[in-house]
Amino acid sequence: MTHLDDETLAQWALDDLEPSPEATGHLTTCADCRGRLDELRHLADLSHDLPHLEVPPPEVWERIAAELGHEDGATRTAEPLAQQPSAVVVRTNRRALVLAASIAAILGLGAGVLGTRLIDNSKDVATTQAAIKLEPLEGKSGDGTADLVRIGTGAELRVTASGLPAPRGFYEVWLINQDGKRMVSLGVLSPGTVGTYQIPADATGQGYRIVDISLEPDDGNPEHSHDSIIRGTLPT
């Protein structure tokens, strides 16, 4: 008899099946096939006892960067920027984007101060600039809302979601640039609550207009999972 193929052995291991009489005869004489079957049985056994991966808190990376004296190391990983979750992926230089975001914040600050002066003592008054609905992507369920609110010199995005599938993992809110190249993570969203996220005042003017909620596995990977659930686009 020829050797037993891996797929057959894998099926026996997974389903805890006894090999056919003919195969049993072969297995008693062939150490190679017997070894592979034992190995696959062990693997199938381990596979039904897998831990969920956990992510270390962000301070761990900051401590590593600090201990090694890597000045901008913390920025690189702590700044959770990822790529557009589409088939065409264009990677952006992270530092350039951080810089762009800082500039956006400064520009936004200037515009905000001017605006505040014009409307006098409205410094702490929240003004809703836009309110949009978040719609499910094809094949997904759930919906939500996103309000762009201007407060004094800054801006906030207030996000709600409902009817999302009960996840393994967590929901994350992203602001995606319409250039299709850049995105920024705003943070985690608990369904049923209002998530409030600070954003650069001029984010929409910079093209960051797509509000995206993704389901993220607990896998330690800070980038977008490519599993977007609901989405909407802020007006300019």
Next chain:
Amino acid sequence: MSTTDAGDPSAADIAKGFADGREESLAEAYRRWSGLVYTLALRSVNDRGDAEEITQQVFVSAWRGRAGFDPETGTLGSWLVGVARHRIADHHAARTRHRRNVEAVIPAAAVSSGDEDRLVDRVVLADELDRLDDPRRTILKLAFYEDQTYSQIAEQLDLPLGTVKSHVRRGLLYLRTRLKEVTGDAS
């Protein structure tokens, strides 16, 4: 068989940059493997603070000792797992010494190397499973984490039964290859 995008650095690219001393490769290595290292430490020492400290030590000492890493002879993932195992063993040894000093009569909880091997294998498998492309990843998660039957999975994902079986079978064989690459042995 990976969810890595064309724009992402491959494990081999990260390894080469790491060996060459590029700081951003350390950040990439951390993004790619910190979950694995942290989960391994957490499951072994059962304390978040200690696991965080071990994770920090692993990446710091791996970076400082990168001259000892040769991308030609092994993967960076495998090397980091090796460094993590040493750090975890050191931690257990220090705790045992401490306990002996404090209370000589209480025997230290022994952590056998067999248990540690099994733990490493399980965490590496979980990490590799997470990196599979869909639908294989979802199928394997339903089969392994939720113990769903082939027909339950087929119904839930609206896939033919044969397709589901084939994905689980081939997924297991793929995981065997990946595990060997990281631990040097699947058993």
